[in-house]
Amino acid sequence: MSQFFTAAVLTSTVAAGIALATPFLLAALGETLGQRSGVINLGVDGIMLLAAFATYYVALRTDDVLLAILAGMGTGLLMGVVTAAVSVTLKAEQGISGIGVYLFGLGFSDLLFQKLVGTPLPITTPPQVGIPLLDQIPVLGGMFFDQSPLVYLAFLLVPVVAFVLNHTTYGLKIRAAGENPAAADSLGVSVARIRWSTVLLGCTFAGLAGASLLLYDGIFQVNLTQSEGFIAVALVYFGAWRPSGVMAGSLLYGLVGAIILTWKSLGIIPLSGSDLAATAPAVITVLALLFVARRFRQPAALGKPYEREA
Amino acid sequence: MQRPVHRRALPALLAVAALVAAACGSSSSPAPVSSAAAPASVAPAASSSVTPAPAATAPASAAAAASGATSATTLKVALVAPSAVNDLAFTQSMVEALNSIKARYNLQVAISDNQFVVSTAANVIRSYASQGYNLVIAHGSQYGSTLQQLAPQFPNVSFAWGTAGSTFNQPNIFAYQANSNEGGYVQGAMAAMLSTSKVLGVIGPIAVGDAKLYVDGFCAGAKSVDPTISCIPVYTGSFSDVSLFATAAKTFVSNKADVLTGTAQAVVGAIGVARADNLPWFGTQWTQVSLAPHNVVSSQIYNWAPILEQIITEIRGGKLGGATYTVTLGNGGETIQFNSGFNLPANVKAKADELIKGITDGLVNVPQ
Known part of the structure; x- marks a missing residue:
């Protein structure tokens, strides 16, 4: 165990954990916006897959990372239109429609990959960018300030989303639509419009999550997300629908995963326990979820389509 | 009070159904994704360079003679694999092997890739067996218990699986492994x-x-x-x-x-x-x-072609399983x-x- 507690190993482990947490954080932040307005989107994973493929394909063809990220976000936005149309306008049962979106993303991203790419080829991933001065801080600099730009963006979005939700009129309308849509409607708030906007934003975030995952891996593969989108939905519950809580859950999941890998590579976890240890991130997060979920209440109108009274 | 949403439910359900239907358009169904039949005059090789493990006891000459007699008949071979056909790894090694011999051995090949989920793969394997495929290759050690259950139900179908060393003492299961x-x-x-x-x-x-x-x-x-x-x-x-x-x-x-x-x-x-x-x-x-x-x-x-040649020769000779093969540097x-x-x-x-x-x-x- 002593070899784990060295500056170099701790730095690389925490840095890896933060990078692993980023797709979860982006997707869960977007899902938080939707759920606070009353819309649960179980299609996040499918949207991430489609966005990851779009990012991959554009990067492969153009070698332009920024354009590739925009393609991923655009794909998320497009799927947001589909999701909002089905869940908000058509008022479908949100769980079922979300699963439909997920299955569509899973199958269609693979279909596109097989038809448009075929043999997998790697793309050029963006380099890590150190923040001047901060990245020179011993140990902490390497942990936190020498990451991919998308990692910084994800963590910067946490206070932004928190501010929007808690300190703006738009945030108030979101919360009203999620807690008591009838009351919000009576005060002149267009519940449908608010929910459309949060679903579009949330799906765009999911697209960005897919893009960040793809750029981390540098290649696309069928079911690349490995259900990360579903974990992101669970992390919204873990985080009690608060951006800071969602960030804590994402970091917990990412860091536990990175620590387990490091312990394996150092021989701290014996081979006989390797497979059991691989389940640790999920087990710890579920246990934490069970503990946290008892203390907070979900938005009252979550998952309920809103129909104005006659 | 909220009104029932039945009026809106139908188009919503249709939209969801359309999405699901589109999602099912990938290669998860057991439809053939590649097939080819060689000219009937192409005869298979009489023997391969792979030596079977001790469990394989059929005389090669008899099998070869039998195969020569029946090579004009197309043999239907299905492959069920856990990952994509172009995964640059385990699945692709088998796909390439099948493609390399299908013309010479007059094979009609169907492939279902991305069968990570064993329960889904089990349905695909059963589907192939019931459709009259002569050989169903379950390319993954996770499919063993599925074959153990299915093989007795389809005694006229030959199954192969790997990497594994056991045929479960079934007369219609071949096993293959790699050193x-x-x-x-x-x-x-x-x-x-x-x-x-x-x-x-x-x-x-x-x-x-x-x-x-x-x-x-x-x-x-x-x-x-x-x-x-x-x-x-x-x-x-x-x-x-x-x-x-x-x-x-x-x-x-x-x-x-x-x-x-x-x-x-x-x-x-x-x-x-x-x-x-x-x-x-x-x-x-x-x-x-x-x-x-x-x-x-x-x-x-991994070059599975010699093993596949051996298995196909055995099947054409009337032996549907009971042997284990191993690929090595030596063979x-x-x-x-x-x-x-x-x-x-x-x-x-x-x-x-x-x-x-x-x-x-x-x-x-x-x-x-």
Whole structure:
């Protein structure tokens, strides 16, 4: 165990954990916006897959990372239109429609990959960018300030989303639509419009999550997300629908995963326990979820389509 | 009060159904995705270069004679595989083998790839068996229990599965396996000679089957060159999680590893790390040169074609199972393919050649 507690190993482990947490954080932040307005989107994973493929394909063809990220976000936005149309306008049962979106993303991203790419080829991933001065801080600099730009963006979005939700009129309308849509409607708030906007934003975030995952891996593969989108939905519950809580859950999941890998590579976890240890991130997060979920209440109108009274 | 939403439910359900239908358009159904029939006059080879394990007892000459008599008949072969046909690893090795022999052996081939979910794969295997396929290949050790249940229900259908050593004593199940530890041993020795930090990064999925054999062989080979070298494998727990493989590779690199290897479909993530950090990479199952043209040192290639030829010959001779086959460096079922794009030092190449010859001749014992 002593070899784990060295500056170099701790730095690389925490840095890896933060990078692993980023797709979860982006997707869960977007899902938080939707759920606070009353819309649960179980299609996040499918949207991430489609966005990851779009990012991959554009990067492969153009070698332009920024354009590739925009393609991923655009794909998320497009799927947001589909999701909002089905869940908000058509008022479908949100769980079922979300699963439909997920299955569509899973199958269609693979279909596109097989038809448009075929043999997998790697793309050029963006380099890590150190923040001047901060990245020179011993140990902490390497942990936190020498990451991919998308990692910084994800963590910067946490206070932004928190501010929007808690300190703006738009945030108030979101919360009203999620807690008591009838009351919000009576005060002149267009519940449908608010929910459309949060679903579009949330799906765009999911697209960005897919893009960040793809750029981390540098290649696309069928079911690349490995259900990360579903974990992101669970992390919204873990985080009690608060951006800071969602960030804590994402970091917990990412860091536990990175620590387990490091312990394996150092021989701290014996081979006989390797497979059991691989389940640790999920087990710890579920246990934490069970503990946290008892203390907070979900938005009252979550998952309920809103129909104005006659 | 909210009104019932039945009026809106139908279009919503239709929209969802459309999405689901579109999602099902990938290659998960058991429809043939590739098939070809060779001219009826093309006769199969009378024998292959692969020697069966002791369990295989059918006289080759009799089987060959029988096969010659029936080769005009198209043999329907189905492949069910866990990952994509172009995964540059386990599945692709079998797909390429089938493609290489289907014309010569007059095969009609159907492939269902991406069958990670065993319960779904079981339905696909059953579907092929009930559709009259002569041979259903379940290409993954996770499909064993499925075959054990299905084989007695379809006594006229031949099944093959691997990598595994057991036919479950069923007369219509063939098993095949790979001595991947042999190629692993050669590549491990090369890795130890290339490493300056004396830390190797070895990534596997789950410690079973040919993955464990390869990993164990790699570390044994490395330690045969330098007993003090660090070769601690990481098993991620997943065959398909690219991010975990990438993170494991990055973890190794940050812990001073300067040569990497791995086995499973998800190695593409780790190869990306080798490429980004310009580190040597050793591949297995299939060539991975296209992913890192200047970093892949060599790849251990599985060539299942000789085994498939043997199985098909047996089936045409009337024997539907009961034999186990093994690919090795010695019988040509495994080869080490060196990448000309990697500048391999002459002494390392010479060591590899020496070990390959030693293993082939039985002079070098590779630990199991």
